[in-house]
Amino acid sequence: MGFNSLNTPSRTIMTPGPVEVDPRVLRAMSTPILGQFDPAFTKLMNEVMEMIRQVFQTKNRWAFPIDGTSRAGNEALLASIIEPGDKVFVPIYGRFGHLLVEICERYGADVYSIQCPWGEVFDPDVVIAEMAKISPKVVAIVHGETSTGRMQPLEKIGKACREQDAILVVDAVASIGGVEVKTDDWFIDGLIGGTQKCLSVPAGMAPITFNERIEKLILERKKVEAGIATAEDEQYQRSRMAIASNYFDLAMLMDYWSPRRLNHHTEATSMVYGLYEGLRLVLEEGLKPRFIRHLLHEKALVTGIQAMGLKLYGDSEHKLPCVTCIEIPAGVDGESVRKMLLKEFSIEIASSFGPLQGKIWRIGTMGYSCRKENVLAVLGGLEAVLIRHEVQVNRGEALQAAMDIYAAEESAMTIL
Structure with missing residues (x-):
C-alpha cells in the first residue's frame, strides 16, 4: 500500500504543552x-x-x-x-x-x-x-x-x-x-x-x-x-x-x-x-515584557472563564500564570467536551492526571500560544460546546469580559 504525503490539520493548541511552535x-x-x-x-x-x-x-x-x-x-x-x-x-x-x-x-x-x-x-x-x-x-x-x-x-x-x-x-x-x-x-x-x-x-x-x-x-x-x-x-x-x-x-x-x-x-x-x-x-521580546504578556492573557482568560459562570480550581494565591485549571461542571463528560472542541473548532485543551482525571480541564497560555486571538477563540469555542452539552452558562459574557481586559490594557498603553 502507498502512503499519502504528510498533511497535518491546523490546530489552536491551548494545552499546558506541547504548544504552538x-x-x-x-x-x-x-x-x-x-x-x-x-x-x-x-x-x-x-x-x-x-x-x-x-x-x-x-x-x-x-x-x-x-x-x-x-x-x-x-x-x-x-x-x-x-x-x-x-x-x-x-x-x-x-x-x-x-x-x-x-x-x-x-x-x-x-x-x-x-x-x-x-x-x-x-x-x-x-x-x-x-x-x-x-x-x-x-x-x-x-x-x-x-x-x-x-x-x-x-x-x-x-x-x-x-x-x-x-x-x-x-x-x-x-x-x-x-x-x-x-x-x-x-x-x-x-x-x-x-x-x-x-x-x-x-x-x-x-x-x-x-x-x-x-x-x-x-x-x-x-x-x-x-x-x-x-x-x-x-x-x-x-x-x-x-x-x-x-x-x-x-x-x-x-x-x-x-x-x-x-x-x-x-x-x-x-x-x-x-x-x-x-x-x-x-531575549528579543525581553524577559520582563514577556512575563507581563503571559500575565495579561492569563487575566483575560480567567476573567472570561469566571464570567461564563465556571469555577477555577486550586489555590488562587499560588496559581501558575501560564496554566489555568477549570472545574468540570457536575454531570458533564469532560472528554466529550474536549473532543467536540477539537472536532468543531480545532482547539485542543487538556484534561489532567491521577486524582484530577475527569475533574478539571487545563488551558495553557504559553509562549506563542499565549495570544489574544487564541484566548478569545478558546473562550468562544468552549462556551459554544458547553451549550451543546446543555450546561447553563452566562451566554456571551465570557468574550465580552475578556475583551474588556484587552481594551483596558490598550487604553493604558495609549496613555503611556
Whole structure:
C-alpha cells in the first residue's frame, strides 16, 4: 500500500504543552544541516549556551541542552549527582513530583517525600523544617506543576538548602520563559527547562544549567571512575560509583559542550537551530515584557472563564500564570467536551492526571500560544460546546469580559 504525503490539520493548541511552535522557529529548523564539529555549528552551540544563561538568569559556566524531552533533563541532572544510598528529599504537590521520586529511586537514592493536597503548594517553612530532620544530600522539587496549575515559591527554600548544604535541583519545565525564574538569586544549584512549553520550540530538548557545587560532585565522581584518585581521595574511592547511564552522564556532556568538543553523541542539529531561535525570540521580546504578556492573557482568560459562570480550581494565591485549571461542571463528560472542541473548532485543551482525571480541564497560555486571538477563540469555542452539552452558562459574557481586559490594557498603553 502507498502512503499519502504528510498533511497535518491546523490546530489552536491551548494545552499546558506541547504548544504552538513559533513560525520563526519552524523556519530556523528547516535550514541546512551542518556537521556537529563545523566551526559554524560550534559557534552556534556557544551562543545557545549564552542565551540559556540569560533566559535562566544565571552566571553559571554550564548551561546547555540535553537531547531528549524535558524528562531527559531531569534524569541527566539527577543521575549524575545521585549515588545509591544518597538521601534525596522530594516535596510532592502534583504528578511531576512523583516523577522526580521515581527517577531518584531508579538510581538507588533513599527518597524521603512529603505531600500536600493537589491544588495547593507547600508553605516553605514546612519544607525547610522537614529538610532539617532529614539532612538530605539533594532536594528535588517542581517549580511549576502543570498537573494542578500551581507554582511553588522557591526563594526561601533555596536559601535554606544553601545554609544546610543541600543541593537544590528544580524542574522549571513549565515555567521557564513564561514566568520569573531566578536561578542564581534563588540559590538553585541545578535547573531543568523544557522546549515545548513557554519557549515555543518542539519537544526534543531540555536546556539545563548547574553551578560549581554540582560541577564539583560530577568531577569528583569522574576522577574516581577514571582511576586517578589519590590517597587523600580514598573516601571517594570507597563511596563514589560510576553513573549508570552513559547517555545522561553530565561529565561526558560537559566535555562535549566545552571547547574540547569530545564526541559523546551526534548532536540534533535541527533542534539546536530551533532552540537557538526560540531563545533568541525570548531575549528579543525581553524577559520582563514577556512575563507581563503571559500575565495579561492569563487575566483575560480567567476573567472570561469566571464570567461564563465556571469555577477555577486550586489555590488562587499560588496559581501558575501560564496554566489555568477549570472545574468540570457536575454531570458533564469532560472528554466529550474536549473532543467536540477539537472536532468543531480545532482547539485542543487538556484534561489532567491521577486524582484530577475527569475533574478539571487545563488551558495553557504559553509562549506563542499565549495570544489574544487564541484566548478569545478558546473562550468562544468552549462556551459554544458547553451549550451543546446543555450546561447553563452566562451566554456571551465570557468574550465580552475578556475583551474588556484587552481594551483596558490598550487604553493604558495609549496613555503611556
